[in-house]
Amino acid sequence: xxxxxxxxAASLMLCRAASAQTPAAPPAAEAKPPAKKEAPREKxxxxxxxxxxxxxxxxxxxxxxxxPTTTQAPPSVFDTPNPNADVVYGxxxxxxxxxxxxxxxxxxxxxxxxxxxxMLGELxxxxxxxxxxxxxxxxxxxxxxxxxxxxxxxxxxxxxxxGRGITTNREEAVKLLASSAKLGNPKAAYNLxxxxxxxxxxxxxxxxxxELLRVAADAGxxxxxxxxxxxxxxxxxxxxxxxxxxxxxxAASLAGNVDAEVEYAIAMFNGSGTPKNQPAAVALxxxxxxQNSPIAQNRLARVLAYGQGAQQDxxxxxxxxxxxxxxxxGDPELDEFLxxxxxxxxxxxxxxxxxxxxxx
Numbered sequence: 001x002x003x004x005x006x007x008x009a010a011s012l013m014l015c016r017a018a019s020a021q022t023p024a025a026p027p028a029a030e031a032k033p034p035a036k037k038e039a040p041r042e043k044x045x046x047x048x049x050x051x052x053x054x055x056x057x058x059x060x061x062x063x064x065x066x067x068p069t070t071t072q073a074p075p076s077v078f079d080t081p082n083p084n085a086d087v088v089y090g091x092x093x094x095x096x097x098x099x100x101x102x103x104x105x106x107x108x109x110x111x112x113x114x115x116x117x118x119m120l121g122e123l124x125x126x127x128x129x130x131x132x133x134x135x136x137x138x139x140x141x142x143x144x145x146x147x148x149x150x151x152x153x154x155x156x157x158x159x160x161x162x163g164r165g166i167t168t169n170r171e172e173a174v175k176l177l178a179s180s181a182k183l184g185n186p187k188a189a190y191n192l193x194x195x196x197x198x199x200x201x202x203x204x205x206x207x208x209x210x211e212l213l214r215v216a217a218d219a220g221x222x223x224x225x226x227x228x229x230x231x232x233x234x235x236x237x238x239x240x241x242x243x244x245x246x247x248x249x250x251a252a253s254l255a256g257n258v259d260a261e262v263e264y265a266i267a268m269f270n271g272s273g274t275p276k277n278q279p280a281a282v283a284l285x286x287x288x289x290x291q292n293s294p295i296a297q298n299r300l301a302r303v304l305a306y307g308q309g310a311q312q313d314x315x316x317x318x319x320x321x322x323x324x325x326x327x328x329x330g331d332p333e334l335d336e337f338l339x340x341x342x343x344x345x346x347x348x349x350x351x352x353x354x355x356x357x358x359x360x
Contacts, residue, residue, distance in 0.1 A: 088119055097129025108140070117144035118152040125155070125165075134165020145176065153180035154188045161201075170201045181212065186219035193224070206237030217248060222255035229260070242273030250274075253284070261288040262296045269309060278309030289320060294329035297321075305337055314341050318349035323356060 088107060091100035101123050107116035117140045123130055125137035138159055144152030157176035160169045174195065180188035193212035196205045210231050216224030229248035232241045246267050252260030261284055267274055269281035282303055288296030297320045303309050305317035318341055321334050341349075 086115070088116055092119065092123075092128075097123060099129075101129040108143075112147070114144040114147035114149040114152065117141075117147065118149050118155070121152060121155060125159075134159070138166045148183075150180045150183035150185040150188070153177075153183075154185050154191075157188070158191070174201060181215070184219070186216040186221040186224065189213075189216040189219075190221055190224040190227070193227070206231075210237035217251075220255070222252040222257040222260065225249075225252035225255070226257050226260040226263075229263070242267075246273035258288050258291045258293050258296075261291075262293055262299070265296070266299065269303075278303075282309040289323075292327075294324050294327035297324035297327070298329045298331055298334075301331070301334060305334060314338060315345045315349045318346060319353045319356070322350050322353040326353075326357065 088100055088103045091097075091103060100119060104116040104119040104123070107113040108120055121137045121140035121144065122128070124133045124140065126132070138156060141152045141156040141159070145156050153176045157173040157180065158164075159166055160173035160176065162168070174192070177188045177192040177195070181192050189212045193209045193216065195201045196203075196209040196212065198204070210228065213224045213228040213231065217228045225248045229245045229252065230236070231238050232245035232248065234240065246264065249260045249264040249267060253264045265281040265284035265288065266272075268277045268284070270276065282300070285296050285300045285303065289300045301317045301319075301321035301324060304313045304320065306312070317334075318338055321331065321338065324331070
């Protein structure tokens with residue numbers, strides 16, 4: 001495309017150069033005496049002065065009258081500077097659910113947008129900006145699912161599994177989960193893996209379950225990472241591999257999965273599949289305990305009572321032991337070990353435990 005344009009431009013420049021070389025004065029044979037040359041120059045100068053373009057005080061040329069154009073409809077609310085901007089989801093994220101509903105309804109009805117349909121299903125299902133209506137939620141999820149939206153497929157599948165607001169249909173739910181998982185939805189792959197694991201809706205298939213968990217885990221789903229770590233730890237559907245289990249636990253822990261935090265802390269404390277690091281393990285147990293994990297609270301109480309990986313503190317140990325017991329995680333061995341704690345310290349530990357639970 002650039003070569004013909006270059007050639008045309010060059011030819012135009014050549015034409016201009018040729019015209020610049022054309023003699024401006026008449027031939028010598030026709031030249032007039034010098035006395036007669038001044039009069040034409042004066043007339044030319046006077047003519048130039050009368051030319052409006054040469055006068056510095058000349059009035060500006062008025063702008064041309066605009067040509068009437070065809071009347072157009074006003075711009076849509078979706079005509080944003082960034083065509084990729086999702087104003088519906090933006091309103092949803094800011095908590096403007098009624099705005100999100102109105103925008104999604106317009107886009108769904110007039111543009112046939114599957115994402116907007118899915119949003120309507122979400123808003124109806126969770127009573128956001130509109131009265132809860134599971135039937136309408138299922139209807140919008142179904143329309144979006146038929147249009148190929150993987151999130152709608154997953155949401156409708158979960159409604160079909162639970163029978164929430166619509167008739168339970170586990171076979172249809174499995175098909176929807178499989179389609180959503182095929183389109184790369186990690187949540188659908190994870191839930192389909194659980195169905196293969198439980199062996200009720202689908203025939204139990206541990207290897208297939210592990211494969212689906214791996215798909216979801218590779219996509220960054222922390223629940224799938226934790227579940228697959230358990231598979232590798234116990235040799236379920238895969239060969240037992242403590243190191244792979246720990247790596248998956250670490251990934252899920254970094255993503256905020258509390259169960260993974262507890263298991264990863266225990267692995268670091270014991271040096272199972274990873275170098276032993278008891279101080280780091282205790283710090284992670286504290287984090288999980290504060291997130292109300294009874295197992296973490298019990299393990300933290302133990303390490304504080306025995307002084308392993310942290311300075312011994314029986315009062316603090318009693319506090320977390322008491323909190324864990326209120327959640328149903330008793331420990332008779334720890335009861336016996338802490339039996340010699342003075343009554344005043346025991347009362348103080350229980351008071352701190354009550355205070356912590358009250359703040360929760």
